[in-house]
Structure formats: structure tokens, C-alpha cells
Amino acid sequence: MTEKTAAVLQYVDANRKEALERLMALLRIPSISTQKNHKDDCRRAAGWLVDELQGLGFTASLREVSWAEPGHPMVVGHDEDNAGKKDAGQTHVLFYGHYDVQPTDPDALWQTDPFEPCIRKDGEGREVIVARGASDDKGQVMTFIEACRAWKAVHGDLPVAVSFLLEGEEESGGENLLPFLRANSEELKADVALICDTAMPDRQTPAITTSLRGTVAEEIELVAARQDLHSGMYGNAAANPAFLLCRIISGLRDETGRITLPGFYDGVSIPDERTRQQWRQLYPDDLALLGEVGLSRAAGEQGFSAIEQTWCRPSFEVNGIGGGYRDDGFKTVIPARASAKLSFRLVPGQDPLKIREAFRAYVRRSLPDDVSVNFISHGASAGFAVSRESAFLPATLSALSEEWGKQAVTTGCGGSIPVAEEVRDALGMDALMVGFAQADDRIHSPNEQYGLESFHRGIRSWVRILAALAR
Amino acid sequence: MTEKTAAVLQYVDANRKEALERLMALLRIPSISTQKNHKDDCRRAAGWLVDELQGLGFTASLREVSWAEPGHPMVVGHDEDNAGKKDAGQTHVLFYGHYDVQPTDPDALWQTDPFEPCIRKDGEGREVIVARGASDDKGQVMTFIEACRAWKAVHGDLPVAVSFLLEGEEESGGENLLPFLRANSEELKADVALICDTAMPDRQTPAITTSLRGTVAEEIELVAARQDLHSGMYGNAAANPAFLLCRIISGLRDETGRITLPGFYDGVSIPDERTRQQWRQLYPDDLALLGEVGLSRAAGEQGFSAIEQTWCRPSFEVNGIGGGYRDDGFKTVIPARASAKLSFRLVPGQDPLKIREAFRAYVRRSLPDDVSVNFISHGASAGFAVSRESAFLPATLSALSEEWGKQAVTTGCGGSIPVAEEVRDALGMDALMVGFAQADDRIHSPNEQYGLESFHRGIRSWVRILAALAR
Numbered sequence: 028m029t030e031k032t033a034a035v036l037q038y039v040d041a042n043r044k045e046a047l048e049r050l051m052a053l054l055r056i057p058s059i060s061t062q063k064n065h066k067d068d069c070r071r072a073a074g075w076l077v078d079e080l081q082g083l084g085f086t087a088s089l090r091e092v093s094w095a096e097p098g099h100p101m102v103v104g105h106d107e108d109n110a111g112k113k114d115a116g117q118t119h120v121l122f123y124g125h126y127d128v129q130p131t132d133p134d135a136l137w138q139t140d141p142f143e144p145c146i147r148k149d150g151e152g153r154e155v156i157v158a159r160g161a162s163d164d165k166g167q168v169m170t171f172i173e174a175c176r177a178w179k180a181v182h183g184d185l186p187v188a189v190s191f192l193l194e195g196e197e198e199s200g201g202e203n204l205l206p207f208l209r210a211n212s213e214e215l216k217a218d219v220a221l222i223c224d225t226a227m228p229d230r231q232t233p234a235i236t237t238s239l240r241g242t243v244a245e246e247i248e249l250v251a252a253r254q255d256l257h258s259g260m261y262g263n264a265a266a267n268p269a270f271l272l273c274r275i276i277s278g279l280r281d282e283t284g285r286i287t288l289p290g291f292y293d294g295v296s297i298p299d300e301r302t303r304q305q306w307r308q309l310y311p312d313d314l315a316l317l318g319e320v321g322l323s324r325a326a327g328e329q330g331f332s333a334i335e336q337t338w339c340r341p342s343f344e345v346n347g348i349g350g351g352y353r354d355d356g357f358k359t360v361i362p363a364r365a366s367a368k369l370s371f372r373l374v375p376g377q378d379p380l381k382i383r384e385a386f387r388a389y390v391r392r393s394l395p396d397d398v399s400v401n402f403i404s405h406g407a408s409a410g411f412a413v414s415r416e417s418a419f420l421p422a423t424l425s426a427l428s429e430e431w432g433k434q435a436v437t438t439g440c441g442g443s444i445p446v447a448e449e450v451r452d453a454l455g456m457d458a459l460m461v462g463f464a465q466a467d468d469r470i471h472s473p474n475e476q477y478g479l480e481s482f483h484r485g486i487r488s489w490v491r492i493l494a495a496l497a498r
Numbered sequence: 499m500t501e502k503t504a505a506v507l508q509y510v511d512a513n514r515k516e517a518l519e520r521l522m523a524l525l526r527i528p529s530i531s532t533q534k535n536h537k538d539d540c541r542r543a544a545g546w547l548v549d550e551l552q553g554l555g556f557t558a559s560l561r562e563v564s565w566a567e568p569g570h571p572m573v574v575g576h577d578e579d580n581a582g583k584k585d586a587g588q589t590h591v592l593f594y595g596h597y598d599v600q601p602t603d604p605d606a607l608w609q610t611d612p613f614e615p616c617i618r619k620d621g622e623g624r625e626v627i628v629a630r631g632a633s634d635d636k637g638q639v640m641t642f643i644e645a646c647r648a649w650k651a652v653h654g655d656l657p658v659a660v661s662f663l664l665e666g667e668e669e670s671g672g673e674n675l676l677p678f679l680r681a682n683s684e685e686l687k688a689d690v691a692l693i694c695d696t697a698m699p700d701r702q703t704p705a706i707t708t709s710l711r712g713t714v715a716e717e718i719e720l721v722a723a724r725q726d727l728h729s730g731m732y733g734n735a736a737a738n739p740a741f742l743l744c745r746i747i748s749g750l751r752d753e754t755g756r757i758t759l760p761g762f763y764d765g766v767s768i769p770d771e772r773t774r775q776q777w778r779q780l781y782p783d784d785l786a787l788l789g790e791v792g793l794s795r796a797a798g799e800q801g802f803s804a805i806e807q808t809w810c811r812p813s814f815e816v817n818g819i820g821g822g823y824r825d826d827g828f829k830t831v832i833p834a835r836a837s838a839k840l841s842f843r844l845v846p847g848q849d850p851l852k853i854r855e856a857f858r859a860y861v862r863r864s865l866p867d868d869v870s871v872n873f874i875s876h877g878a879s880a881g882f883a884v885s886r887e888s889a890f891l892p893a894t895l896s897a898l899s900e901e902w903g904k905q906a907v908t909t910g911c912g913g914s915i916p917v918a919e920e921v922r923d924a925l926g927m928d929a930l931m932v933g934f935a936q937a938d939d940r941i942h943s944p945n946e947q948y949g950l951e952s953f954h955r956g957i958r959s960w961v962r963i964l965a966a967l968a969r
Contacts, residue, residue, distance in 0.1 A: 061827030136725070199827055226731070240730065244828050253792035254607070257942040259711065259913020260697070262843050263798035263813035264787060264805070270747060270816045277748035280741075316735060321724035322868045327734035334735070342734035345741045346831050351818035353661055356532030356670055357715050357839055357876035358601060359914075360817050360942050368828055372733050397793045405828035442730020443830075471728040493929050 028429065031182060033496045038177045039486050046176075046486065047146075047156070047479070049079070050169045053126070054144040054158040059126035060099055061199040069099040069195045072126045076168075076193055079105040083176055085191065085245055090211075092196075092203035099127060099195030101207055103215070106175075112188040117189035118147065118419075118496045119218040121287050123446050123458075124168035124224060125197035128160035129471045136473035146479070149467075155476040162468035166477035168193060169221040170463060170485030177490055186497040190217055194446070197224075200244075200406040201445055202456070208453035219419045220450045223485075225462030228309045233427035233435040233488065235420065236460035237413040239368040240341065241373040242443040244405035245308050247272075247390060248366040251398045255351075266397045269350035269365040275393045284328040286343050286371070288385040294376030298339050298439075305436065310334040319467050338439030341410075342372040368405070372441060379407035408445035417457045419496060426491040427461065430484060463488065499900065501842050502653060503965045509648045510957050511791035517647075517957065518551070518617075518950070521640045522938040524597070524617040525629040531570055531598035534669040540570040540666045542656050543597045543818060546910075547639075547664055551575040556648055563667075568843075570598060570666030572678055574686070577646075580794055583659040589890075589967045590659035590688040594917050595639035595695060596668035599631035600942045607944035617950070620938075626947040633672035633939035637948035638694040641934060641956030648961055657968040661688060663919070668695075671715075671877040672916055690890045691921045692963070694956075696933030697830040699780045704898035704906040704959065706891065708884040711812065712844035713914040714854050715876035718743075718861060719837040720868045726822075727832040729857070737868045740821035747838065750814050755799040755816050757842070759856040765847030769810050769910075776907065781805040809910030812881075813843045839876070843912060850878035870942065879916035888928045891968060897962040898932065903956060934959065 039046075058072035059065040071091055078088035080102070087104030106112075113119055131141040137430050144158035156166065178185050192215060196203055208215060225236045249268035256265050281287050300304075310316050313325045313333035323332035331340055350365025352358035371386070373379055383404070390400055413420070420437075427435035440460070447458040463485035469475045529543035530536040536891075544560055551558035551573070558575030610616050615629035627637065649656050663686060667674055679686060696707045701901075718860075722777035727736050752758050781787050782890040784796045784804035784811055796804035802811050821836025823829035842849055842857070854875070861871055884891070891908075898906035911931070916928040934956035940946045 061825075061829070063826065129827060130823070130827075132823070132825065133726075174874070189960075198829075241732075242730075243610055243829065244830070247827065251793065254940060255604075255943045255947075256791055257913065258813075258817060259713075259808075259843065259911070259942070260842060260937065261788075261791065261808060262711075262809035262815045262912055263811055264789065264796045265793055266797040267815055269819050270814075273744035273747040273816065273819070276741060276744040313735070317732075320727055320732065320736065322736055324735040324866065324868060325735045326866065326868070336734035337730075337732060339536075340734055341838065342729075343741075344729045344733045344738055344830075345744065345822060345836075346729060346829060347822035347824045347833070348740050348744070348836065349820045349824045351816065352601070352603070352839060353818045353820045353837075354532075354601060354603065355534065356601075357717065357841075358669075358817060358942065359534070359713065359715070359841055361815055362818070365816075365819065366824075368823060370729060370733075370828075370830055372730065395795065395797065397795060397797070440730070441733055442728065445755045449675075467730065469725060470731070471829065472726045474725075 029494065032491060034288060034489045035177045035181045037486055038181050039490060041484055044440065046339045047482070050156070050166055050482065051144045053165050053169065055142055057142045058127050058195065059130050059450045060097060060196050062130060066097065069127055070223045073102050073195055076126055079172060080191060083179055087191070092207050094206040095202035097192055097196065097199055101195070102126070102191065102193035104191035106185055106189045108184060109188040109190065113348045116498060117187055118498055119217040120496060121190045121192060121215060121220045122171050123192050123220055123222045124171065125164045125194040126168065126448065127195045127198050127435030129163070129198050131159050133473065138474055154479040156479065157474055157476045159475055161475050161477035162464045163470035163475065164197070164224045166482055167462055167464065167485065170482060171223055171489050173486040174493060177486070178493060186493045190215065202406065204446060205449045205453060208449055212454055216454045217456060219456055220458035222447060222458050222460045223446060223462050224444050225460045226464035226466055227462070228438055230465065231431065233431040233433065234424060235435065236374060236440045237437045238439040239444050239447055240441050241379055241408040241410040241445065241448070243371040243373065243379050243386070243407045245383065246368050246403040246405060248364055248401045249398055250364045252363045255363050258359040258361050261361055265361050266395055267361050268398060269362050271394060271398060272348065272350065272365045272367055275390055276345055278393065285429065286341065288382065288389055290342070291382060292383055294378065295341060295374055296376060303335065306334050306338065319345045337441035339374055341374050341377060344370050346370055372443065373410045373414040375410040377410060379409050383407050391456050408443055409448050411448040413459065415458055419457070419459060422495040423459055423461065423492050425493040427488055430488045430491050500965065503962060506648045506652045507651045507958055508911050510961060514954055517644045518953070521627070521637060521953065522615045524636050524640065525631055526613055528613045529598050529666065530601050531568060531667050533601060537568065540598055541919035542665055544571045544573050546867060547573045547597055550643060550814050551662060552648055558662070561964045563678050565677040566673035568667065568670055571675065571900045572666070573597070573662065573664035575662035577656055579660040580661065587969060588659055589969055591967060592661045592663060592686060594641050594663050594691055594693045595642065596635045596665040597639065598666045600669050602630050604944065609945055625950040628945055629949065630946050632946050632948035633935045634941035634946065635668065635695045637953055638933055638935065640954065641953060642694055642960050644957040644961030645964060648957070649964060657964045661686065662759045673877065675917060676920045676924060679920055681862055684924055687925045688927060690927055691929035693915060693918060693929050693931045694933050696931045697935035698933070698939055699907065699909055701936065702902065703906050704902040704904065705909045706894060706906065707911040709846060709910040710882040710915050710918055711912050712850055712879040712881040712916065714842040714844065714850050714857070714878045716854065716857060717837065717874040717876060717900050719835055719868055719872045723834045726834050729830040729832050733834055736832050737866055738832050739869060740833050742865065742869060743819070743821065743836045743838055745869045747816055747917045749864065750864050758813065759853065759860055761856055762812070762853060765849065766845055767813060767847060774806065777805050777809065788807045799874050810845055812848060815841050817841055819834040843914065844881045846881040846883040850880050850882060854878050879914055880919050882919040884930065885928055890930060893966040894930055894932065894963050897966040898959055901959045
């Protein structure tokens with residue numbers, strides 16, 4: 028480590044409190060992108076980030092998007108010294124994160140207000156900040172912004188050229204991202220994208236995620252009779268859309284957990300034995316992944332461990348289902364309609380549009396003439412794998428290993444971060460996914476949290492990575 | 499018809515408007531028995547009926563019940579002349595109906611306030627009264643009360659001894675009824691029970707329902723992980739209770755629509771060919787039953803017509819299901835819990851407790867160790883068939899045939915009216931189910947209605963039946 032970098036790390040250590048306060052201000056903005064009544068809050072969060080970047084000497088602005096709903100603005104920023112650095116042949120990085128957050132339901136299970144962040148100790152005595160978005164992704168976005176702030180504060184300058192792209196629709200389909208990247212490819216193209224939206228495999232081991240799963244998210248509604256019916260008068264004879272929905276969902280997996288859609292596994296490959304071995308060291312058994320959420324055995328495809336099922340195997344999940352009477356007591360009704368929110372997680376090699384079509388064909392084929400179906404797409408994105416030849420991979424792994432005092436590893440991730448694939452499609456560059464979240468951060472769940480250590484060492488990690496990427 | 503009866507019918511015709519106004523007053527009381535916040539309304543409806551009966555010269559009172567929840571009072575009434583009539587060997591009838599109503603959801607689909615009854619014309623130009631409970635069962639209860647009123651107004655007396663038992667928990671399990679009948683068997687025992695809670699097979703044909711289906715109603719909740727999970731991080735590996743619930747529900751019927759629980763069909767018999775033939779005349783094809791609700795073909799067991807599926811075959815239905823995210827947009831969550839309200843309709847011969855146990859055993863056996871289940875019972879009652887030898891059956895059929903100018907028939911009914919079975923168990927007497935509702939009355943659904951003709955000719959029918967039952 029150079030003396031320059033050491034001075035920046037010292038600044039980061041000395042200014043922990045102020046960095047945390049800035050994160051808390053951002054967390055107070057309820058920027059739920061999927062709920063229409065939070066549209067203004069999303070814009071407010073975007074504006075807050077523009078102000079931050081401008082304050083750091085970035086040319087930053089809100090950029091409208093209107094290819095698709097909901098249309099929350101992008102935040103784009105470029106460091107004022109980018110042009111000079113690029114002329115001098117310096118590396119140019121594009122940082123990506125998202126300022127939108129998941130809905131907060133079920134609200135009754137939050138121990139504190141989801142948008143009034145508070146610091147508390149978890150069961151291990153670690154200090155964590157609790158709020159919706161703490162880990163996914165506002166806390167992670169701020170690690171990079173704070174690293175830039177520290178470099179600028181100490182040296183008046185960044186080691187490399189830096190641009191920002193902060194999205195407001197990552198949790199709501201993100202359909203504007205690809206057209207936005209394409210429409211602004213000249214402006215946004217850099218040498219490599221840095222994405223901070225992933226987790227570490229455990230508390231000690233830093234990681235670069237090199238593969239991600241894509242998603243096909245579908246909402247379906249089955250409609251049968253003209254109105255809800257009395258099950259005494261019509262039960263047996265009238266088509267029950269809630270029952271048919273259950274049958275359709277149940278039929279999507281066979282007895283061994285394999286997904287039954289024709290062609291679903293086309294293009295899916297199994298990782299080499301060395302990689303599976305590495306993963307077994309991180310997760311010796313299913314309990315290692317599932318124990319902390321109160322489960323013990325892998326529920327998916329037979330023949331794969333829990334971590335393999337999430338990192339390298341495609342999946343099918345019921346994310347929501349509803350139909351008929353759900354209040355107190357009982358009502359002997361046959362519902363007229365029933366609906367479900369369903370998703371497939373895809374691995375690299377699978378074709379999301381082909382799978383969506385196979386799913387819809389299966390549903391249509393499963394229904395009697397009497398029952399109709401409506402489909403709503405909530406996005407379709409491919410899985411992704413980082414090129415192992417990326418020149419920036421070893422430098423980043425080294426910087427992470429130094430900060431954490433432990434060899435950094437490459438891992439898979441079961442989630443979808445479509446931007447990684449889209450950045451490659453639209454801008455022709457690789458994306459390195461580096462994140463500091465923990466598996467027990469409860470993202471998308473009540474009482475989401477982010478460790479203060481994740482936040483602080485995340486900032487320190489980026490300080491080192493920025494130096495390591497400089498030519 | 500005697501002159502005495504003719505005079506009473508004339509009174510009924512002349513006082514239609516006042517009878518309708520009394521029904522509307524009762525319909526304005528939102529006596530939803532399954533919702534706790536309507537507890538006082540249930541008591542208010544019961545009190546309204548006590549006042550009516552007292553006004554007609556009945557000794558009537560509210561009777562508390564506390565064997566089970568929710569504990570809405572019974573209304574019991576005896577005509578002041580009962581003792582004398584019984585001493586003289588006159589027939590004694592016990593009339594049963596219920597004053598409680600179903601919940602009103604989905605409220606958005608009501609075209610008028612469910613508890614502000616209004617008169618309007620349906621598509622055929624028939625006048626109907628629209629309100630929750632109009633048909634099930636307040637309108638039907640009032641047909642009998644108005645018949646008594648007319649007899650008393652014209653002749654100062656009833657042709658037979660009459661007692662009333664009006665329940666407030668028919669739509670919410672009705673678990674207090676049987677213990678109440680048993681505890682008051684001396685007081686409530688009569689020669690025959692008259693139950694008015696059923697429908698006519700069409701607009702012209704009066705009917706006595708001679709078989710009913712029982713119900714096993716179960717609510718189940720599956721619980722898996724400690725909290726909702728991110729489907730990217732855990733999808734495939736974590737048990738998904740919404741998926742498991744779908745699999746359990748789907749597995750309850752085989753490909754031919756038969757219910758798969760071991761022993762489920764024990765004791766079930768198929769009606770003789772003559773009865774099936776009679777039913778085919780009323781319902782020549784599936785469309786005859788299903789067409790008016792927008793369906794066309796029987797969805798249950800292969801080999802049985804739609805009407806057979808509802809009148810003489812046991813069924814399984816999903817009455818409600820819920821789990822995970824159901825608001826706008828999409829949330830890639832694996833729910834920690836999912837629940838369903840399920841019911842079996844049973845025919846005479848099936849054992850409800852044995853079937854409940856078979857169901858629970860099947861659910862438990864279908865779950866992995868990681869996933870637990872909670873069961874809530876919402877009632878278990880057997881199916882019922884009236885004795886064909888009942889002495890009161892032919893007299894009642896004749897009275898109905900005269901009023902409607904068409905031969906009255908005996909039919910089955912897919913619904914559960916546990917009181918019929920319980921009256922036989924506890925009081926050792928038969929129950930005749932005579933009702934004037936129509937299949938398109940939308941009971942249990944938004945915009946429930948009762949035809950003004952059903953109401954008026956229902957009153958007239960009882961006027962004749964009371965005379966016909968006199969010795």
C-alpha cells in the first residue's frame with residue numbers, strides 16, 4: 028500500500044461518524060419504486076444523490092427515463108477531472124448502484140420504523156444500522172461515494188476517472204435501464220463497471236461475484252365464474268380458479284424438484300469440480316446456508332447442495348398468491364378469480380424470453396375452456412458470468428485481500444443484477460460485482476440491516492480498489 | 499283449499515307492502531356473525547326478531563349460548579296457544595331459520611350498500627330486493643313469520659302449534675346449535691321441523707330438499723423460515739410454504755377429479771336411476787346449472803353431471819388462499835408462511851371426523867421436517883337425507899303444488915344445513931326443507947338478492963302448508 032492510500036484510509040477512520048450520518052439521511056427517504064404513492068420519494072432520493080455528487084466535484088444530474096413504467100429518474104455523474112485522466116490514458120470506471128428500495132410489508136414485523144434508521148447491536152454484539160435499504164442498496168452505494176469523498180478530501184483528486192450511474196427501478200423491473208444505457212452509450216462507456224449490490228460469503232471473506240442469476244417474473248390471474256359462488260350450490264361442478272392455480276404451480280416442479288417446462292434446462296451447465304469444491308469449503312452442508320433462517324435442508328433439485336441450488340441452478344418460486352376469502356373465520360365461497368406472482372431465477376445460458384413463452388404456453392394448456400388467464404410481465408433478464416480474463420479482476424481481488432486480511436474469492440450469486448448483463452450488452456465492458464452485505468442482513472424482509480463494519484470496511488475497500496485500478 | 503285458507507291468502511296479497519317494509523328493516527342490521535366487530539349487530543337482529551314474535555302473540559326471548567365462539571344468541575319463541583293445541587292432539591311444528599349473514603367482501607363489487615336494501619328490476623324484468631341476507635336467510639325467515647302474522651290477523655289463531663328457533667351462527671360454524679338443542683330438547687321437541695334456507699330448482703318448480711351435504715371446513719397455515727427471504731439469495735434451497743401449499747392442495751384431487759384421501763368415499767352411495775332421470779329433466783346438461791354464472795362444463799369428478807356433482811357427490815374446494823406479496827408490482831420474496839381455507843362437502847354416509855383426520859394426516863405426511871403446520875377447524879358436519887316415510891312429506895308437497903300450479907319435486911342440495919341432521923340427532927324428529935330462493939340470488943356474493951315473487955309466494959306457500967299440516 029502506498030502512503031497516499033494510507034492517508035486516505037486514515038481519513039476514512041477519522042470520519043466514520045459523519046459518513047454514517049449521511050447514510051442515515053438517505054435512508055430516511057422512503058424510495059419504494061414499486062408503489063405509485065412513493066413516486067415523489069424516489070425523485071427526492073435521486074435529487075439527494077445529485078446534490079452529494081455535485082458537492083464532491085462531480086457534474087451530476089437527474090436523467091428522465093420514459094421507455095417504461097414507473098419512470099424514476101437515473102442519476103448520472105462524472106468527475107470534473109475525467110477528461111484529463113482519460114486523455115492521459117488513466118483507467119475509467121463506471122460505478123453502478125440503486126437508490127430505490129423494496130416495499131416494507133409485512134409492516135407489523137418491523138421492530139422500528141423502516142424509514143427511521145437506528146443503530147443497535149445484533150445477537151453477536153455487532154453494531155448494525157436497521158432500516159429498509161440499509162443493505163440493499165443505499166448502504167452499499169454510500170461506501171463508494173464515501174471512498175471518493177475521502178480521496179478528494181485528502182488529495183483533491185481521484186486515482187482513476189470515475190463516473191456514476193445510480194438507478195431508481197432496480198426493485199421494480201428495471202425496464203428503463205437497457206434502453207437508457209443504449210441511448211447514452213457514448214457517455215457511459217468506461218473501461219470497467221463496478222457494481223456494489225452483493226453480499227460476502229461470510230463475515231471474513233471478501234468476494235467478487237462472477238456469476239448471477241437472471242429472472243423471469245410473471246403475474247398471472249385466472250378468471251372463472253362471473254362472480255364468487257356459494258360452494259354448497261356450485262362446489263364440485265364450478266371451476267375453482269384457486270384450485271387450478273395450485274395445480275398449475277404444483278405441476279411446475281416434478282418429484283425430484285426439477286422444473287418441468289419443456290426446454291427449461293437448455294444451455295445450463297454445471298460448474299467444474301474445483302469450483303464446487305471451493306464452495307463446499309465455504310458451505311460444508313445445507314445448514315451453513317439455511318441454519319440462520321431456521322431451515323436445515325435444501326428444498327430444490329435433488330443432487331445439488333443448498334449453495335449450488337442458489338448459485339448455479341435455476342429455480343422457480345411462488346412470491347405471492349391470493350384468492351377467495353382471507354379474513355377472520357370462514358366463508359364457503361368459490362372465488363371467481365385467483366392470482367399469483369411467480370418467478371424463475373435463470374443461470375447463464377438460459378433464454379429468458381423462450382422460458383417466458385414456455386411458461387405461458389404451459390399455463391394456457393393447463394386450463395379448461397371455461398377459465399381465462401391474464402399475464403403481466405414483471406421483467407425478464409438473462410443470467411450472467413464475468414469473463415475470467417478481465418484484466419481488472421486480479422487487481423481488485425488483491426485490494427480486497429489486503430483490506431480484509433484474507434484471500435478474496437470468486438463466488439456465484441442467486442440473485443438477479445440485470446445491470447451486469449446489460450452493461451456488457453450495451454456498453455461492451457465487463458462488470459465486477461463487489462459487495463459487503465451479509466447473508467443475515469434481511470434484505471427484502473422486515474428489520475433489514477447493514478453492519479457498521481460492512482459500511483466502514485466497504486468504504487476502505489473501495490479506497491484501495493480505486494488505487495489498485497490506476498494505471 | 500278451505501275458505502279459511504283463502505281468506506288468509508287474500509290478506510297476504512293485500513298487505514304485501516307492509517311485509518316488505520318489515521323485511522327491509524331486518525336487512526338493514528349488518529348481522530355478520532363471522533366478524534367480531536359485528537357482534538352487537540347480531541344481538542340487535544336477534545332482538546328485532548324477538549320483538550316481532552312477541553308482537554304476534556309468541557312467548558319469545560333471546561337465549562344465550564356459550565359452548566363455543568362466537569356466541570350469538572338464539573331466538574326461541576312459542577305461540578301462546580301451543581299448550582292447548584298440543585293437548586288437543588294438534589300437530590306441532592318447529593320453524594328454523596338464521597338471522598346471521600355472510601361477510602360482504604369484495605365490497606367494491608356491490609352496486610348498492612349491502613345493508614341498505616333496495617328494490618330493482620333484474621335482466622328479466624323481475625323485481626328483486628338487493629341486500630346481504632336478502633335470500634340467505636332473512637328473506638326466507640320472514641316468509642314464515644309473515645304467514646303466521648296473516649293467519650293470526652284473519653282468524654286470531656294458527657292452524658297448528660308453532661315454535662321458532664332462529665340461529666345467529668349459521669354462517670360461522672354453528673357449533674352452539676347442537677349443544678343448545680340437546681340442552682333444551684324437552685322445550686324444542688315438536689312433530690316436525692320446517693327449515694327455510696334452500697332454493698327452488700327453477701322459477702316455476704317448488705321443491706322439498708330431502709338431502710344435504712355436510713361440511714368439513716379447515717384452515718391451514720404452513721410455516722417455514724423464520725422470516726420472509728430474498729428469492730435471489732435463497733430461492734431453490736429454502737422451503738417455500740406457498741409452493742408446498744399448492745402441492746398439497748393439488749394432490750387432493752386426481753386427474754379424474756376424484757378426491758384422493760384414503761377412505762374418503764367410504765359410505766357414499768349413488769342415487770337410483772329414477773332419481774337421476776328426474777334430475778336430468780330439471781337440468782338437461784351442465785350448462786343448465788352453470789350457464790347463469792358464466793361457466794359451461796362440470797369441473798369435478800368425471801362420470802357425473804354438474805347437478806349430480808353438487809347434489810349427491812362429495813367435493814373439495816379452496817375457499818381462500820394467501821401468502822407472500824400481493825400488492826402492486828412485484829417482490830422477489832420467499833414467504834415465511836402461507837395459509838388456505840379449505841372445505842370438503844360431504845354426502846350422507848361419510849364420517850366428517852374420520853375425513854378431517856385423513857386430511858390432517860395427509861397434510862402432515864406431505865411436509866418436509868423444516869415446515870410446520872397449524873390447523874384451525876371451522877366445523878365438521880355430516881350429510882343428511884330426509885326419511886321418505888315422513889308423514890308430513892306428502893301434505894307439504896301437495897300444498898306447494900297448489901300454490902305454484904306445478905307438481906312439487908324432491909331434490910338434493912349441495913350446501914350444508916347442519917340443523918337438519920342435528921334436529922334429528924337431538925330431538926328425534928324429521929326436518930322438511932322448503933325454500934323459495936333462486937339459483938341466481940348470488941348468496942354469499944356481492945349484490946345478493948331475493949325475488950319479490952319468492953318472498954310473496956313463499957309467504958303464501960307457508961299459509962297453505964300450515965293448513966295442510968293440521969290434523
